Amino acid sequence: MNFFKQRLRRFGEVKAGLFLVAFGVILGILFARVFKGFYWGNIHILDSSYLYQIKTTPIDYSVLLKYVYWDIFKNFILFWMVCATSFGIPFIALCLTYIGFQGSFFITVILMKYKLKGILLIIGYTFPQYLIYIPVIFISIRMAFWMNKNLHYDIAGKKGRREKISRYLAMALLLGVVLAVGGLSEAYIGSFILRKILHFF
Template structure:
């Protein structure tokens, strides 16, 4: 896709362009405002996926979301590699580390959680026979899992708001 639409990513959109990276070098980020911005987006996504999980299309929705996120990561990495070579890959690592050590597992757990909720609602014979016991116990376990996912997303967002801007600006000054 990157090769086919190269003009869009390198021309019109200027994804990871030198000018935008130069602005990031010296950008002073308000951590609390950035945290609210990040949490707003992540919680909307989480709520949307959880709501879709309660519908008949929950499994399909989670699958499409996983595919979309994988495609976007591929586009981002490919653009960085084509524009800057190996330095571009390190740029992406600097931009996503350390928060993605929490956020990737949290979103994988969220997608699994959504899949299991949908399966539990629409295919209960497959879920409750696998040692979960009573329906109430199953949903209490799901509530606890969702709380753990929410905490991981919150901590990852905190790291992204306060730690990552410092690391990224230091990396960009060497870039």
């Protein structure tokens, strides 16, 4: 805990966050290249038969929407629950590193497999929902950081704590509504765009 507090004092939360994302990006690229032999045959998006199945299988949009909502909201709720505890700041640091790692690993693997054509696949898997998800993610991280700091490091009475918790909960609910819109766009618009793009593969 002291390590994270020292880094935050030295860099400030924004610079420290960007550093962690950049560190994750570098790790993701290195992992994708160095350990290619360990994972290459186990990633579905590298399998042409899997892509063909996505392209041709009829979609039950209500089932897809339930799956999308389950996937995004279980992580969203878990994130806010952990960030309300004393482990919140280390958890946020881990999340920022993971975001950088996951994004760079995903992009690197697709570009290694499909070269420039892989850019189309990246767009298909991320557009338009990530135009909503990315701002929600980083606003959530910033708000959760300040919530944790206010709850565990700032001196305040019980009334002050309740007011702060209510304010952050209201913000989390608002972000949840925006996230729900992102889920709708992923299930209906994103799936349509992905299937159209897959005709090039």
